[in-house]
Amino acid sequence: MSTKIGFIVGSLRQDSNNLKTAQTFEKLLPEDVEANFIEISDLPFYNEDLEVAGKAPESWLRFRKEIAEMDGIFFFTPEYNRSMPAALKNALDVGSRPYGESKWDGKPAAVISVAPRGIAGFGANHALRQSLVFLNMPVMQQPEAYIGNFDSLLNEDGTFVEDTKNFFQVIIDKYFDFFNKLTK
Numbered sequence: 497m498s499t500k501i502g503f504i505v506g507s508l509r510q511d512s513n514n515l516k517t518a519q520t521f522e523k524l525l526p527e528d529v530e531a532n533f534i535e536i537s538d539l540p541f542y543n544e545d546l547e548v549a550g551k552a553p554e555s556w557l558r559f560r561k562e563i564a565e566m567d568g569i570f571f572f573t574p575e576y577n578r579s580m581p582a583a584l585k586n587a588l589d590v591g592s593r594p595y596g597e598s599k600w601d602g603k604p605a606a607v608i609s610v611a612p613r614g615i616a617g618f619g620a621n622h623a624l625r626q627s628l629v630f631l632n633m634p635v636m637q638q639p640e641a642y643i644g645n646f647d648s649l650l651n652e653d654g655t656f657v658e659d660t661k662n663f664f665q666v667i668i669d670k671y672f673d674f675f676n677k678l679t680k
């Protein structure tokens with residue numbers, strides 16, 4: 497049976513650099529691992545008033561089911577005002593409820609931040625990690641995945657330069673070392 501990794505991209509933008517990065521990660525995964533891109537753009541803002549048994553928004557139920565089916569999660573996040581985007585925080589909140597039924601619990605995670613400048617989404621990366629502590633998700637600590645100065649990492653045809661692709665491969669290989677220690 498293949499290992500299922502949920503890919504959650506914190507940017508909703510069509511031409512997102514985070515999405516491009518995630519799509520490249522997908523190609524570098526081991527053969528027995530499947531990437532599942534999980535949509536967050538259709539999740540209404542979390543509101544406890546909508547959490548009525550059997551009547552919660554359809555997209556919340558779909559999202560929770562998809563997360564529950566995953567063995568691990570890769571988060572790809574831009575930085576918005578030195579934190580994670582609201583859409584990504586909302587997705588964490590939706591997946592964490594109803595109280596006591598969080599779908600995130602115990603799932604090994606990797607956090608990859610992608611940004612146009614040198615700070616490389618550090619603020620978003622660590623804001624996200626802060627929530628993952630509370631959600632009880634073990635997060636790979638090393639290597640840290642700060643992907644900065646985005647345009648300088650691309651060839652003219654829009655693919656990633658070899659050094660960057662090699663770094664992505666290291667992140668993936670180390671993640672599965674970490675994942676296997678926790679799950680096997």
Ligand code: FNR
Nearest residue numbers: 507509512513514515574575576577578611612617
């Ligand atoms: C940004 N951007 C940004 N960049 C950054 O490095 N640090 C920051 O704090 C912010 N803040 C911020 C706030 C808001 C509201 C927007 C819309 C943008 C720029 C951001 O890094 C850039 O738009 C990226 O390209 C977004 O990632 P995607 O969409 O390419 O994946």
